[in-house]
Amino acid sequence: MRTRLALPVALIAAIAVTATACQSSGKDSAGSDTKNTPKAASSVADYDPTPYDRIKDGGTYTSVGTFDDQGNPFNVNATLTASRVWSWYNADAITYSPTGEVQYNPDYFSDVxxxxxxxxxxxxxTINPKAVFNDGTPIDWTAIKATWKADNGSDKAYAASSTDGYDQITSVEKGANAKQAVITFKGVYPSWSSLFTTFLHPKAATVENFNKAYVKKAHPEWGAGPYTVGTWDTHSGDITFVRNPKWWGKKGKLDKRIYVNLESTAAVNAFKNGQVDNVSAVDAESLKQIKGLPGTEIRSGGSPFEYSLYLNSKSPLLADPAVRKAIEESVDRSQIAKIQFQGLDYKEPLPGSAILYSFQKGYQDNVSAVLKYAPDDAKKALDAAGWKPGSDGIRAKDGKKLEVGYTLLGDDPLDKATAGAFAAMLKAVGIRLDIRKADESDFSKILSDRKFDLFLSGNRSMDPFGARYLCDFYCSDRDSNITGAGTPALDKKIRATTEIADLDQQAAAANQVEREALRQYAFLPLFSGPSTYGVKKGLANVGATIFYNPLPETVGWQK
Structure with a gap:
């Protein structure tokens, strides 16, 4: 699952803390420092892994978070927030190790x-015979079938986040009994496990409920797991999870799991005051404030996050690929990274792909293969396209100024600085950037309605199978491709990569197709960085986990 981040870069809970980009004359074609930059981003996990039997019974774990507008993680409008909240009161049937190895949860799947x-x-x-939804409905093959039906794309009324993989399943049938689901694919789909890490209650899989039932609502009766919803405060945005009396597996170690709805500055203060037990260090200042606090550990490691610039190809001025390319050639990604990374001792290469990270096998720098930081070339291309500089330096054509919007969520200084940098870079080639402020709560609507010209947003990989998500980013007929760019011919090439059975061969083919997709000049990866947290000492299985999502029952306080 690839999950879109719900908040601006500096405000997202568990955002990557980014680090100082180097100042050097040794820059590659994409504008990054090559002398002192490592060849790959960090792949270190740092979360105090602790066995279940070494965690004490009881206690409360409180952190910053809230529910999302769309709480169904299978829905196209769901974000990372929704996925995190979902996993605390719904099935966590398949997880991955930090490096991506598949792990089956026997409390749900007793055999695979x-x-x-x-x-x-x-x-x-084969589903655990004890497995049951909270409303008493047995968890059986019908839940697997319902999840497939909602996500396979055959019924366009479902606003599914991704149909890839589900659309290669030809049938889901009852096996030896109702507690066994037999899934048959057309061909071989090696990353099948990513399709059923969790699943839907059959009642939640109707079109109406799939699209609307979880909008600002929880449905604990359709959930399952060691915890269930205690309170869900739609006014404050706070959530409390408590032990689920209907749970059949290993009981949750915590008495309560609490999310409190706070912005980043308030979150750091709350951590300092002991009101929350961990906090994401979103910049140098927040890290400085929490570093050295008594009873605090700094946990920092690799990050399956990536932040990119999206160009809306459906906007009138951005419908021209030449203009989009000129914008991308004008962006010095190393300077954007420097702003994001300022004051922190971490280095990484600029990201070169939407589908794989530089620490993963099969990764290639596809961005540098098709694009270079070249503002002079951008000027020439705009000249050739008829955009001539006016007396104020801003280009115009047929009486219309070359002015594009940049949607800025919230008022965080880091986000403002990033927007200002984009404005200065584009002004240098004769493009005016109109910075338009919007409320954080408008995030989903801005994307679903494509109410932007340029927009900075991120994605978080919930599994290691990056090549599977090529279509989500680049297919012209996919709602998740918020740029709207692409062609039917390119779609066909993208979908052909999903039919390759060998993961290494699939990654190689996906890299080649991604280079062609990047030549639509509507999507530009900018930075990743590590994940860094301040955590109270003794809080186990919390921190930088890369692809690993610790099961809720394993999170708690050490004995």
Missing amino acids: KVSVAGGNQKVTL
Whole structure:
């Protein structure tokens, strides 16, 4: 699952803390420092991994967070916030280690078998006989089937986040009994586990409920797991989870898990005052404030986050690929990274792909292969396209100024500085950037309605199978491609990569197709960085986990 971040860069809970970009004459074609930059981003995990039996019973864990407008993580409008909240009162059936190895949760799937016959893959999931939704409905093969039906794209009324993989399933059938689901694919789909890390209650999988039931609402009766909803305060945005009396597996170690709805500055103060137990250090100042606090550990490691600049190809001025390319050539990504990374001792190469991270096998720097930081070339291209500089330096054509909007959420200084840098870079080639402020609560609507010209947003990988998500970023007919760019011919090439059975070969093919997709000049990866947190000592299985999402019952306080 690739999950879009719900807040501006400096405000997202668990955002990557980014670090100082180097000042050097040794820059590559994308504008990054090559002398002192490591070849890959950090792949270190730092979360105090602690066995279940070494965690004490009881206690409360409080952190910053809230529910999202759309709480169904399978919905196209859901974000990272929704996925995190969902996992505390719904099934966590399949997880991954920090480096991406598959882990099956026996409290849900007591046995998993994968076979290939006649070139087609079959996955048999045997469901724990005790597994039951909170409303008393057995968790059985119908939940797997309902999840597939909602997400496979056959019914366009479902606003599904991603149909990839689900659309290669030809059937989900009852096995030896109702507690066994037999999933048959057309061909082989090696990353199948990413499709059923969690699943929907059949009642939640109707079109109406899939799209609307979880909008600012929880449905604990359709959930399952060691915790359930205690309070869900739609006024404050606070949430409390408590132990679920209907849970059949390992009981949750905590008495309560609490999310409090605070912005980043307030969150740091709350941590300093002991009101929350961990906090994301979003910049040098917040890290400085929490570093050295008594009873505090700084946990920092690799990050499966990436932040990118989205160009709306449906906007009148940005409909011209030449203008979009000129904008991208005008952006010095190393300077954007310097702003984001200021005051912190961390270095990484500029990201070169939307689908794989530089610490992953198969990664290639596709951005540098198709684009260079070249403001002089941008000027020439705009000249050739008929955009001539006016007396104020801003270009115009047919009486219309070359002015594009940049949507800025909230008022965080780091976000403002980043917007200002974009404005200065574009002004240098004759483009005026109109910075338009919007409320953080408008995030989902801005994207779903494409109410932007340029927009900075991020994605978080919930699994290691990056090549699977090529279509989500670049297919012209996919709602998740918020740039609107692409062509049917390119879509066909993208979808062909999903039919490659070998993961290494699939990644190689996806890299080649991504280079073609990046030549639409509507999407520009900017930076990643590590994840860094201040955590109260003794809080186990919390921190920088990369692809790992610790099961809720394993989170708690050490004995």
